Amino acid sequence: MTNSTQDQTTDRGTMTRSLLWVLLVISLVCNATTSAIGLSVFISGAFGLLTLGSGVALVLHHRRQR
Numbered sequence: 001m002t003n004s005t006q007d008q009t010t011d012r013g014t015m016t017r018s019l020l021w022v023l024l025v026i027s028l029v030c031n032a033t034t035s036a037i038g039l040s041v042f043i044s045g046a047f048g049l050l051t052l053g054s055g056v057a058l059v060l061h062h063r064r065q066r
Contacts, residue, residue, distance in 0.1 A: 013061070013065055016061060017058070017061055017062075020054050020057050020058045020061065021058065023050070023054040024051060024054040024055055024058065027047050027050040027051040027054060028047075028051045030047045031044055031047035031048045031050075031051055034047060
């Protein structure tokens, strides 16, 4: 793999990780907010699943990059 290809792969990995962190934080805040104000359990559950999914994706991304 050439240096430029390796740099592009590293940049793509950093961008993916950053987007997953942003998704995790936003979905976590939305989940907590919908639970606190008493919105539908389905809405809160959807945000909870999104939080769980982004957390799992972060772990998998970390393990693949090692």
